[in-house]
Amino acid sequence: xxxxxxxxxxxxxxxxxxxxxxxxxxxxxxxxxxxxxxxxxxxxxxxxxxxxxxxxxxxxxxxxxxxxxxxxxxxxxxxxxxxxxxxxxxxxxxxxxxxxxxxxxxxxxxxxxxxxxxxxxxxxxxxxxxxxxxxxxxxxxxxxxxxxxxxxxxxxxxxxxxxxxxxxxxxxxxxxxxxxxxxxxxxxxxxxxxxxxxxxxxxxxxxxxxxxxxxxxxxx
Numbered sequence: 001x002x003x004x005x006x007x008x009x010x011x012x013x014x015x016x017x018x019x020x021x022x023x024x025x026x027x028x029x030x031x032x033x034x035x036x037x038x039x040x041x042x043x044x045x046x047x048x049x050x051x052x053x054x055x056x057x058x059x060x061x062x063x064x065x066x067x068x069x070x071x072x073x074x075x076x077x078x079x080x081x082x083x084x085x086x087x088x089x090x091x092x093x094x095x096x097x098x099x100x101x102x103x104x105x106x107x108x109x110x111x112x113x114x115x116x117x118x119x120x121x122x123x124x125x126x127x128x129x130x131x132x133x134x135x136x137x138x139x140x141x142x143x144x145x146x147x148x149x150x151x152x153x154x155x156x157x158x159x160x161x162x163x164x165x166x167x168x169x170x171x172x173x174x175x176x177x178x179x180x181x182x183x184x185x186x187x188x189x190x191x192x193x194x195x196x197x198x199x200x201x202x203x204x205x206x207x208x209x210x211x212x213x214x215x216x217x218x219x220x
């Protein structure tokens with residue numbers, strides 16, 4: 001089936017969507033892992049429709065998204081609603097710091113060039129590089145959107161648990177272990193294990209507050 005697209009900007013978005021989907025998103029994390037470990041001789045391709053076959057190390061690297069969500073959640077104890085508004089509006093943008101590192105940019109460039117070769121049949125490396133440069137920013141923005149949506153969703157779910165269990169937002173990363181538990185073409189699922197130390201901290205805080213009341217001079 002062929003498609004005519006008149007608007008160049010719409011065509012570019014369409015091309016990016018065709019080129020960069022969930023398999024490619026996951027592959028960026030795998031490539032980043034291998035680059036950091038100086039192990040780039042062979043980076044497996046993650047195939048569409050076969051996410052169940054991707055290496056476990058991919059998920060281990062993607063855990064960083066959820067760890068970032070916990071770290072950011074620690075900062076919103078004063079006013080969670082205002083903090084989430086800043087995140088959603090882009091006024092505060094930790095995701096750019098996360099994906100714009102040299103390692104992540106190299107990984108993204110690698111995946112784009114590989115997909116240009118596989119999907120579009122561009123075998124010349126110079127031509128791959130030239131074409132990759134044209135769409136890099138658009139693909140990067142798609143990556144940013146996917147990471148942002150994942151992080152905000154995780155933060156929202158975690159915040160509900162924190163409030164429900166009367167835990168403290170401060171030092172949350174010390175008390176919660178988060179990791180990717182599932183990924184498919186529609187999105188991600190993550191698991192969060194709350195360590196006993198979180199509840200111990202809450203009980204200690206309650207006891208300290210009780211002592212303050214018992215020994216408050218105002219009570220006579």
